Amino acid sequence: MKYLRKDLEGMVPYHTPYLTEGIILNANESPYNAPQQIIDLYVEEVKKINFNRYPDMDSTLLKDAIAKAYDLKRENVACGVGSDEILQCLFNAVVSKGDKVVVMNPSFSMYSEYAKIYGATPVMADANPDFTFNLDNMLNAIRNSNPRMVVLCSPNNPTGIMLSEDDVRKIIESTDALVILDEAYIEFSGEQGLIKLINEYSNLVVLRTFSKLYAGAAIRLGYALSIKDNIDLIDTVRSPYNVNVLTQLMAKTIIEHKVLYKERIQYFKDQRRAIYEALTKLGIEVYPTKANFLWMKLSDKINEALARENIYVRTMTFNGEKYNRVCIGTPDEVEEFLKVVRQNA
Numbered sequence: 001m002k003y004l005r006k007d008l009e010g011m012v013p014y015h016t017p018y019l020t021e022g023i024i025l026n027a028n029e030s031p032y033n034a035p036q037q038i039i040d041l042y043v044e045e046v047k048k049i050n051f052n053r054y055p056d057m058d059s060t061l062l063k064d065a066i067a068k069a070y071d072l073k074r075e076n077v078a079c080g081v082g083s084d085e086i087l088q089c090l091f092n093a094v095v096s097k098g099d100k101v102v103v104m105n106p107s108f109s110m111y112s113e114y115a116k117i118y119g120a121t122p123v124m125a126d127a128n129p130d131f132t133f134n135l136d137n138m139l140n141a142i143r144n145s146n147p148r149m150v151v152l153c154s155p156n157n158p159t160g161i162m163l164s165e166d167d168v169r170k171i172i173e174s175t176d177a178l179v180i181l182d183e184a185y186i187e188f189s190g191e192q193g194l195i196k197l198i199n200e201y202s203n204l205v206v207l208r209t210f211s212k213l214y215a216g217a218a219i220r221l222g223y224a225l226s227i228k229d230n231i232d233l234i235d236t237v238r239s240p241y242n243v244n245v246l247t248q249l250m251a252k253t254i255i256e257h258k259v260l261y262k263e264r265i266q267y268f269k270d271q272r273r274a275i276y277e278a279l280t281k282l283g284i285e286v287y288p289t290k291a292n293f294l295w296m297k298l299s300d301k302i303n304e305a306l307a308r309e310n311i312y313v314r315t316m317t318f319n320g321e322k323y324n325r326v327c328i329g330t331p332d333e334v335e336e337f338l339k340v341v342r343q344n345a
């Protein structure tokens with residue numbers, strides 16, 4: 001790339017194939033569409049849209065609906081094109097060339113990618129060998145690197161482990177850096193998460209998304225919750241009409257009817273226990289999770305068999321070892337996955 005910034009040399013364009021067939025267990029999406037009742041309400045409202053007009057650039061009605069759901073104010077909410085865009089805005093507004101950003105390792109790769117894009121250096125705080133969270137590594141990384149930003153992910157992608165409230169408090173209290181707590185998968189845990197901490201700590205931003213439990217990956221809507229001063233960081237650097245009118249409308253409809261998703265949480269809890277037990281019985285290395293995916297080590301033979309059957313799972317390398325992150329599908333999809341694993345274990 002002739003015109004690429006010199007400090008980005010070595011980075012490559014990001015593409016993944018758009019899959020529409022086969023068993024898709026590689027993107028941590030919901031295997032179920034949004035509830036029909038929500039889709040019907042949305043379609044009725046779409047008919048009333050003035051497509052000739054720009055959307056509300058402040059997503060006011062959507063922000064109010066999100067704020068109401070968490071007993072917050074509109075000024076505590078920022079909306080973006082997925083939490084990806086929110087992350088990008090936060091990095092853009094907060095970090096400069098030469099800054100350090102402490103991230104969990106392993107964790108969602110975009111944290112390190114954004115750090116690099118904005119000229120910062122990611123500092124890795126390694127998990128324990130069993131992938132549980134290592135608080136000392138995190139506190140040492142913060143103490144030694146004096147970061148501008150710390151990014152936590154709970155439940156963590158790709159391992160599914162959850163950080164305790166105690167640990168999160170210790171981390172936030174140990175630093176003046178802005179702490180991002182990405183709770184993209186929190187709804188699957190069945191727990192409330194730590195949004196409540198934004199009322200106590202001025203250096204905390206919590207991220208949530210419609211892409212996972214809420215089955216809205218297609219609309220691209222993520223949001224940040226924090227004190228106004230941190231929300232302003234995002235609104236200072238984002239593009240003017242970032243969230244389109246269709247997305248604002250669908251996301252508002254979803255959040256206003258989020259009770260319709262309640263029973264899905266139990267489904268994911270049951271399935272992750274069943275998959276964990278089935279794989280453990282087969283002698284496969286698999287880790288407990290609070291998310292809609294499981295972190296495991298499948299042999300090359302199993303990976304090849306899954307690929308042959310068009311069952312898509314994610315393969316990642318950590319410390320030179322290959323692991324898989326497998327997302328929970330429908331009961332039929334889970335059964336197909338387990339069948340292939342059993343046949344090749």
Ligand SMILES: Cc1ncc(COP(=O)(O)O)c(C=O)c1O
Pocket residue numbers: 027028081082083084085108153157182184208209210211217220221222
């Ligand atoms: C931990 C984590 N954060 C953020 C995202 C981005 O989500 P969104 O679809 O809201 O951009 C993902 C996507 O997989 C994720 O795993």
